[in-house]
Amino acid sequence: MVTRITLVEGDITEQQVDAVVNAANSSLLGGGGVDGAIHRRGGPEILADCRRLRASHWGKGLPTGRAVATTAGRLPARWVVHTVGPVFLEGEYEERAGLLASCYRESLRTAAELGARTVAFPAVSAGIFGWPPADAARIALSTVAEVLAGGDARAGAELAEVRFVLFGAEMYGVFEQARAELFGRDG
Template sequence: MVTRITLVEGDITQQQVDVVVNAANSSLLGGGGVDGAIHRKGGPEILEDCRRLRASHWGGGLATGRAVATTAGRLPARWVVHTVGPVFLEETYEEGAELLASCYRESLRAAAELGARTVAFPAVSAGVYGWPPADAARIALTTVSEVLDGGDAGAGAELAEVRFVLFGAETYRVFESVREELLGRDED
């Protein structure tokens, strides 16, 4: 199966997909940005599922780079996959970059375990966590492409579309520019 990677400027809470990925904080109990928007629009069902997770396996919270699924509540998606991105710090760039890539790999793995065919991602860590947008785009697009090309057995096998839902024209422009750069590099 060929999986399409698409970019759209818009609101991730409006996406009619199987899985919406939430750029969550480690508490899983909501926050600002994408996390807050998903919890507000999805309603109390998402928070209830997150509390159940905290009361069981994820009592200490979700570690950076990991992903876990819950209901999507009132969102037009079927599930939410929560992932915790790293905060950008120059002095720990290599470790942070690997954790950011792990967010995408682990989210795709969780989506595959659910049987999802369509997944919508935000630009994880590119907002209040301070990751430079072009670098965040490069890590996101490269990692997702590697998973879909078989670099992570089974994680992308059944996906028909991975959609990056980018908030604002500038973030969309950065992702589009990085995608064009990466595609040009693949053709060389």
């Protein structure tokens, strides 16, 4: 199966996909940015599922770089995959870049375990967490491409499309440039 990596400028809460990835905070209880938008649009069902997760396995919150799924509530998706991106700290770049890549790998693995064929990602950590957008785009695209090329057969085997939903023309342009640099103009 050939999996497409697509870029769209838009609102991740409007994506009709199997799984929407939420750039969550570790509490899993909502927040600002993408996290707040997903919780607001998805409704109380998402928060209820998150509270169940906190009451069971994730009592101390979801660690950075990990992923977990809930219902999508009122979103036009089946599931929300919550992942916690790292805050950018230049002095800890290597470790934190690995955690950012892990967000994408773990989210794809979680989506695949659910049976998702289409997944929509935001630009994890590229907002309030301060990750430089060009580097966040490079890490996101190269990690997803590696997974889809067989770097993690469990995560990429059944996916038909991985969509990056980018808020605003500027972020879309950054991802488009990174894709061209990584894969060529036709990538």
